[in-house]
Structures are given as C-alpha cells and as structure tokens.
Amino acid sequence: MLSGEKRRERPENSPSGDQTYYSLRALITTSRRKSQLTNTFVKGLSLLLNAPIIRRGSSNLKSIALQAIEEDFDCLIVVYTARGNPSVLTFYRRVGQRDSPFVIHGRLFLMGFYLDRHIPAFECLKLVLESPSTGGKKVFNFLRDLLHKEEKAKCHGIDLIVKDFGTKELEKMRLWRNEKLDPAILDFWDPIKDHLYMRLKIHHVWMPS
Numbered sequence: 001m002l003s004g005e006k007r008r009e010r011p012e013n014s015p016s017g018d019q020t021y022y023s024l025r026a027l028i029t030t031s032r033r034k035s036q037l038t039n040t041f042v043k044g045l046s047l048l049l050n051a052p053i054i055r056r057g058s059s060n061l062k063s064i065a066l067q068a069i070e071e072d073f074d075c076l077i078v079v080y081t082a083r084g085n086p087s088v089l090t091f092y093r094r095v096g097q098r099d100s101p102f103v104i105h106g107r108l109f110l111m112g113f114y115l116d117r118h119i120p121a122f123e124c125l126k127l128v129l130e131s132p133s134t135g136g137k138k139v140f141n142f143l144r145d146l147l148h149k150e151e152k153a154k155c156h157g158i159d160l161i162v163k164d165f166g167t168k169e170l171e172k173m174r175l176w177r178n179e180k181l182d183p184a185i186l187d188f189w190d191p192i193k194d195h196l197y198m199r200l201k202i203h204h205v206w207m208p209s
Contacts, residue, residue: 021124021157022147026051026075027068032058035084040115042079042086044198047119048158048188051077065092065102075146076102086110093146106142106207111183114199123155130163135182138205158197161187165201180204 028042028051046053054064061078068076076092088109092102127147129140140162150157163185165173173181181204188198 021126021150021155023124023150024049024051024075024146025073025148026077026146027054027064027071027073028052028077028079029054029061029064030056031078031080032056034079034081037084038079038081038086040117041113044115044117044119045077045079047121048198049125050121050123051075068102069094074148075105086113091142091146104208105146106205108139108142108200108205109180109203110200111203112201114196116195116197119197121156122158124150124157126157126159128159128161130161131184133164133182133184135184135202135204136162136164138182139184139186139202142205142207157191159187159189159191161189163187178203 026049028046028049030038030042034056042053045051054067056064065076074094078090078092079086080088080090082088088107090107091105093105094100094102125147127140127143129136131137131140143160143162164170165183165185170183173183183204184202186200186202187196189196
C-alpha cells in the first residue's frame with residue numbers, strides 16, 4: 001500500500017472538459033535490456049491501458065512497429081530500464097493514412113512508481129487534470145494528443161489523474177538543481193472501487209520540437 005494515501009472522491013468537474021472515456025489503441029514492448037521489475041511494471045501498464053504486450057526478444061523496433069501497423073494499432077510504447085527499474089516510456093504514434101509509419105511522439109522520464117500487483121483489466125480511460133503546474137499540464141497535453149474517443153456507451157474505465165507533488169517533496173527535488181526537472185504525478189485510479197492501482201512519478205516530459 002502507498003503510505004499516506006487517503007480515500008479520495010471522484011472529481012465532479014474535470015478540467016479535461018467532459019466525462020467521456022477514451023482508448024489509447026496502443027501496443028507495449030520493452031528495450032532489449034530489461035529486468036524482472038520492468039516486466040512486472042509492463043504487465044500492470046498493459047492491463048490498465050488495455051494495451052497488448054509484444055515480447056521484444058531479439059526483434060528490432062522496426063519489425064515491431066510493422067507488426068503494430070499490420071494489427072492496426074495507433075500507438076507504440078517502449079519501456080526502457082535503468083539500474084533494474086523502468087526509467088523511460090517512449091511513445092510513438094501514427095499520423096496520416098492507415099498504413100502510415102510511426103513517428104516519435106515523446107518520452108516520459110520516470111523517477112519512481114508504485115504498483116498494486118493485483119490489477120484487473122480495464123477497457124478505456126478518462127484523463128483528468130488536477131495540477132496547476134507546468135509539469136502537470138505538459139503530461140496532460142502529452143497524453144491527450146494520443147487518445148481516441150471510446151465508442152462504447154459503457155466500459156470498465158480507469159481514471160488517469162495528473163497531479164502535483166507535495167510541498168516537501170518538491171523542496172527536496174529543487175535541491176537536485178536539475179534543469180530538466182519539471183515534475184508531475186500520474187495516478188491510475190479506479191473510480192468504482194475508489195482504489196489506486198499505479199502511480200508514476202514523472203521527472204519531466206520530452207517532445208520533439
């Protein structure tokens with residue numbers, strides 16, 4: 001369990017603009033160098049985002065991207081590992097026609113995460129912004145540009161809530177004096193069970209200029 005995590009109410013009015021649920025239509029893979037912890041992380045992310053996993057093995061990214069195109073996925077997520085921990089999530093997306101290639105959308109750099117190992121499968125997601133910081137807004141906009149409106153009238157959905165770090169944590173981070181630091185928290189929250197399944201502590205977002 002996360003220490004200090006309190007029961008929270010589902011937000012009545014989300015700055016995302018509506019209560020519509022969305023889908024990501026993504027496929028997940030890893031870098032060739034991975035760890036058992038990264039494998040566990042990827043399995044959890046797959047269930048939360050309703051995104052199948054392609055085992056990397058000896059395949060290169062080009063062949064995996066071609067498979068994703070053949071299976072009509074619009075997003076490819078590659079999870080990288082550093083010092084045994086998931087460290088970077090690189091997102092590729094397709095633009096243009098149905099057979100168009102993937103282009104890089106950007107990267108989320110992680111500095112920690114929490115994961116409940118007992119995760120049910122979800123079908124769709126809703127993006128919620130609870131963060132006034134620049135880091136939070138960047139994460140929100142980064143994810144929003146990847147989403148598709150879910151056509152089902154009802155689906156088993158997870159809330160992706162973008163929020164800020166606490167004051168004490170932010171003060172500690174400022175001591176790092178890292179110019180790239182622009183932090184935010186991304187919570188995967190089940191609004192029905194009132195339960196947190198995953199929390200990503202994001203160091204910063206990178207997107208191509």
